[in-house]
Amino acid sequence: MLMQDVSSQPASSLPKDDDVGVMVRNVSKGFGPEGAKITVLDDVSFDIKKGEFVSVIGPSGCGKSTLLKLVAGLSKADAGQVEINGSPVKAAAEAKSIGLVPQSPALLPWRTVLDNVRLPLLINKGANKGRDLRDPEALLRSFGLGNAMHKFPGQLSGGMQQRVAIARAFVFDPAVMLMDEPFSALDEMNRDQQRMGLLEFWQSNRKSVMFVTHSVPEAIMLSDRIILMAAHPGRIAEIIPVDLPRPRQEAAYATDAFRDLEGYVRNSLKKVMREAHG
Numbered sequence: 001m002l003m004q005d006v007s008s009q010p011a012s013s014l015p016k017d018d019d020v021g022v023m024v025r026n027v028s029k030g031f032g033p034e035g036a037k038i039t040v041l042d043d044v045s046f047d048i049k050k051g052e053f054v055s056v057i058g059p060s061g062c063g064k065s066t067l068l069k070l071v072a073g074l075s076k077a078d079a080g081q082v083e084i085n086g087s088p089v090k091a092a093a094e095a096k097s098i099g100l101v102p103q104s105p106a107l108l109p110w111r112t113v114l115d116n117v118r119l120p121l122l123i124n125k126g127a128n129k130g131r132d133l134r135d136p137e138a139l140l141r142s143f144g145l146g147n148a149m150h151k152f153p154g155q156l157s158g159g160m161q162q163r164v165a166i167a168r169a170f171v172f173d174p175a176v177m178l179m180d181e182p183f184s185a186l187d188e189m190n191r192d193q194q195r196m197g198l199l200e201f202w203q204s205n206r207k208s209v210m211f212v213t214h215s216v217p218e219a220i221m222l223s224d225r226i227i228l229m230a231a232h233p234g235r236i237a238e239i240i241p242v243d244l245p246r247p248r249q250e251a252a253y254a255t256d257a258f259r260d261l262e263g264y265v266r267n268s269l270k271k272v273m274r275e276a277h278g
């Protein structure tokens, strides 16, 4: 297995071409007052290719959500650059080229499932003119929610609600999809079901995905590459390619290749955690 040690790779040697969906270059970010600022992200550089699924994993507090917010254009880096499909992140966010799925579904309980998914289209009517949009009903059907369209969120399970939130994020047909532990609130069985549903959808709708998770099997099952972060300050420790064949089905969990990779990622994670605790 060939691992990429990005810590020794100069950022300028990373590819910059038309294949890149997300480009993060030498990004640093800190919080706190001038003079007492705590560096949360230190010189982070990576790319996500168009149509590539990349997970970000690392110890609590290493800056995964902070990084995701920078790539979403919700927060500004102190230094460095973020580009989406070759445009500065701010412009890409305004053009709705970035979809975001939060940890909790945040659906409006008084609107039906279909009306929740339609809502971003109504709110952004002006900005949506002349661009490709997804049909909310077709999207819901492709997420297995055809029979739930006219129900209210409170009538659905947690897993189904989260699927509605994912469908809603796809309604602008964004080039890049960012997901912050979207299945963390679900029990293991439900979580696995949602994970496989997302994978199936993505396999026929290849977007660049940045997926934050604490689950090693989830990162492996979904991803083309895994970015492993270290903490204090948050930085990339290693980028691990996932060379498992696609399309992937649940049976992949039981293969030797999956288990070997799982062992490798867990070990790498342990190493960065040991370093963090001195």
Ligand SMILES: Nc1ncnc2c1ncn2[C@@H]1O[C@H](COP(=O)(O)OP(=O)(O)OP(=O)(O)O)[C@@H](O)[C@H]1O
Pocket: 031, 032, 040, 058, 059, 060, 061, 062, 063, 064, 065, 066, 067
């Ligand atoms: N707005 C903020 N103001 C001050 N500190 C912040 C802010 N946002 C994040 N931090 C700090 O930055 C560090 C990284 O936080 P972040 O939420 O990005 O980590 P994480 O890797 O996503 O953690 P977890 O895995 O626990 O969700 C933490 O120490 C956090 O307290």
